[in-house]
Amino acid sequence: MKRLYATDKTALELIRSGAMPRDYASVAFAPADMLDAASTARDIKQLVERSDAIARLTTPYMVLVPEHAHRRNSKLITCRALSASITEPYLVSIDEDCLCVTPELLFILYSQKHSLATSVQLGLELCGTYTLPAFSDNECFTTYDLPVLTTAKSIREFIARNPGIYGAKRAKRFARILRDGSASPMETVLFLLLCLPVSEGGYGLPLPEFNADLPVIQYLGSMHVPQIRYGDLVYRSARVVLEYQSSEHHTGSERQESDEDRRDDIEATGYTVMFITPSRIKDFDRFEAVVQRLARYLGVDFSRCEPGRNTSRLALRKLLLPESWTE
Structure with a gap:
């Protein structure tokens, strides 16, 4: 009986659709051979009739x-x-x-054919607590608050143990940028815009932590709600937090009050909180002003970020941001 061994796009669809258990390590295995691997259109057609998981996948x-x-x-x-x-x-x-390749192997295989920005974007999703929709480009169908699928350390260690896989050297270089804990696609995008090398269209700033627990927990004591994570992008040594506000219009809203409470809680512990909204990201000059201010807090010479509208920076924005944001 033939079986489908999913990789690349097909593996990613299985992960994003929830078909892969997020505690996959307990059921993962490596067969001695794959002589039962489906390799023809006829094999696939038979499998589609038997497996609901396979039937949902897109071709090829x-x-x-x-x-x-x-x-x-x-x-x-x-x-x-x-x-x-x-x-x-x-x-x-x-x-x-x-069967489906593990996230660690998927990162290597994906890195073979994709750019640094796109590969790290996927890696941050694999190491994060969200997943993009499997069969749609509409971010509204993103799933949040998921258990962690893998970690940056797991990916790096898998690459180190398997240097003979074609693309492992490239994946190793990409994996240096990975961090755990991104909670949304836009947190990932901000990370990439700020931290990718200048040659790749980023500003080359230091790598922050995602959604880190801050001293606010001790400060608030019993008032702290354990489910709340403080700080979207955190620069602990510089005591700076970058918070993304997903809605442009907060006046009188519950979300605005929540954001203000979070800011007050964090600033009470001596951290500086910088809010960034979609309107600030859309506007190139306003976004770069935020980057300049952040660089100053981090002690980075902003001129080394090569500010301005160069070809690589505009290309990165076009790659990462919605089309309506880069017109």
Whole structure:
């Protein structure tokens, strides 16, 4: 009986749709061989009839096969073979007909074909507490407050243990930028805009923590609500917090009051809080003014960030931000 070994786009769809258990480590395994790997359109059609998880996926299906000689690419299926053997678990069972590469291996394979910005964007999602929609580009269908799927440390350690996989060297360089705990796509975007190298369109600022617990917990004592995480992007050594406000219109709203309470709580412990709204991000000059202020707090010479509308910076904004924000 043939089985589908999902990789690349197909693996990402399984992760984002929730088909992969987020405690995957307990069920992951590495088969001695993949001689039962589906590698033809006929194989796939039979599997689609049996597996609801596979039937939901978009074509072409991206699958692993044992060797390059087994590849039979068509409009329905694209096959790829790993360039090196992996002795540790790297597959997760979805159902009896389908397996999926682990997030750690997916990051390596994804990095082979994608840019630094796009690869780190995916890595931050894999290490975060949200997931983008599997079959839509509409961010409204993002799922939040999920258990952690993997960590930056796990990805880096997997790469270190498997240097023979094609693309591992590139993935290792990309993985240095990964951090745990991003709670939303826009937190990830802000991180990338601020911290990617200047040559990649970012401002090259130091890497912050995501959603870090701050001394406000001790300050508030019994008044602290354990579910609240303080600080979207936190520069602990500089005592600066960057908070993203998702709505442009807060007047009289419960969200505005919540944001103000959070700011007061944080500033009471000696941190500086900087709020950033969609309107500030949309406006290039206003956003760069925020970056300049942040750089000053961090003790970074802003001229080294090469401010201004250069080609790489505009390209990065076009890649990461909604089209309506970059017109």
